[in-house]
Amino acid sequence: MRIAILGTGSLGGVIAGCLSDTGADLVCVSRGGTAEVLESGLTIFTPEGAVEMIPGERYALIDSEKGPLDEAMCNSCDVVIISGKADSTSALSSIAEDIVSESGFVVSVQNGLGNTGIIASRVGWDRLLGGSTTHSAWRDGEGGVHWTGRGNLSLGKMDGSNPNPTESEFVSLLDEAGLNPIWSSDILAEIWKKLMINVAINPICAIAGVRNGALLEIPELWIQSIEAMREAESVARASGIELGRIDIEDYLKKVVISTADNRVSMLQDLMAGRKTEIDVICGAVISKGQEFGVKTPRNEVLLALVRGIEMSHNHD
Numbered sequence: 001m002r003i004a005i006l007g008t009g010s011l012g013g014v015i016a017g018c019l020s021d022t023g024a025d026l027v028c029v030s031r032g033g034t035a036e037v038l039e040s041g042l043t044i045f046t047p048e049g050a051v052e053m054i055p056g057e058r059y060a061l062i063d064s065e066k067g068p069l070d071e072a073m074c075n076s077c078d079v080v081i082i083s084g085k086a087d088s089t090s091a092l093s094s095i096a097e098d099i100v101s102e103s104g105f106v107v108s109v110q111n112g113l114g115n116t117g118i119i120a121s122r123v124g125w126d127r128l129l130g131g132s133t134t135h136s137a138w139r140d141g142e143g144g145v146h147w148t149g150r151g152n153l154s155l156g157k158m159d160g161s162n163p164n165p166t167e168s169e170f171v172s173l174l175d176e177a178g179l180n181p182i183w184s185s186d187i188l189a190e191i192w193k194k195l196m197i198n199v200a201i202n203p204i205c206a207i208a209g210v211r212n213g214a215l216l217e218i219p220e221l222w223i224q225s226i227e228a229m230r231e232a233e234s235v236a237r238a239s240g241i242e243l244g245r246i247d248i249e250d251y252l253k254k255v256v257i258s259t260a261d262n263r264v265s266m267l268q269d270l271m272a273g274r275k276t277e278i279d280v281i282c283g284a285v286i287s288k289g290q291e292f293g294v295k296t297p298r299n300e301v302l303l304a305l306v307r308g309i310e311m312s313h314n315h316d
């Protein structure tokens with residue numbers, strides 16, 4: 001099975017690293033400094049402390065900023081995993097469209113709402129799987145990927161149908177790779193549950209400049225996280241998402257404990273002076289809230305503050 005990972009950053013690095021232990025033929029797509037580091041290999045620091053070095057020869061590397069795709073790469077991948085940031089979804093979807101084989105499919109394992117629509121406009125809903133993960137990782141200045149928390153990876157058809165044989169084979173491969181896949185018959189609900197987690201953790205840890213575990217150490221932060229998460233839950237329920245019964249505090253606590261050592265992706269973005277995913281996280285909750293008549297004041301404040309910090313990089 002030939003699998004491409006588009007956006008081989010922190011989470012994409014974990015996926016590529018795990019899949020390199022299977023028989024899959026791998027293609028990593030990245031750009032800039034990350035692509036340069038990947039040329040010589042991928043270093044993963046596992047949650048248990050072991051260091052794995054995957055040689056650069058283990059995968060084919062595409063630098064998405066370096067000219068047109070090699071002909072041989074076109075229509076060649078059975079599975080294309082998009083794990084890049086939301087602001088790269090358009091560009092990555094176009095690469096996915098070029099490299100996915102006729103019978104292949106694309107999986108989005110990204111934060112926020114709206115990614116699947118962008119990808120589907122390129123490859124069609126029938127060739128798309130939604131996805132969501134609670135694995136956590138961050139990347140250091142030398143490009144080393146620190147896999148800080150083992151979670152799981154949910155995936156499923158957007159229409160809730162059962163996996164076809166190739167999709168089942170892919171799920172087995174993810175299992176062999178140690179990525180704890182779960183096939184979901186309601187992937188949209190899983191994407192919303194992850195959004196609720198992101199709303200609770202990402203902006204607050206990013207603004208405070210703390211690792212995820214601090215939410216359980218600083219009660220004032222915990223209250224803000226829970227409030228933001230409850231708003232997202234109300235919006236999800238108002239928009240018809242079947243969340244079932246969720247104990248919000250317990251659910252958040254479990255994710256915070258399993259990702260305690262992680263620097264949330266939004267904090268990593270702010271530290272590197274990059275644009276964050278605030279628009280597809282709090283921004284998505286606010287706009288869906290407006291659509292369904294649910295007020296989201298906490299998410300509005302968090303969005304404003306993160307935007308302000310993003311802008312502060314341009315001011316003296």
Ligand code: KPL
Pocket residue numbers: 111133134135136137197198201202212259262263264265266
């Ligand atoms: O998705 C994450 C992120 O960093 O964006 C969590 C699960 C919150 C882990 O940090």
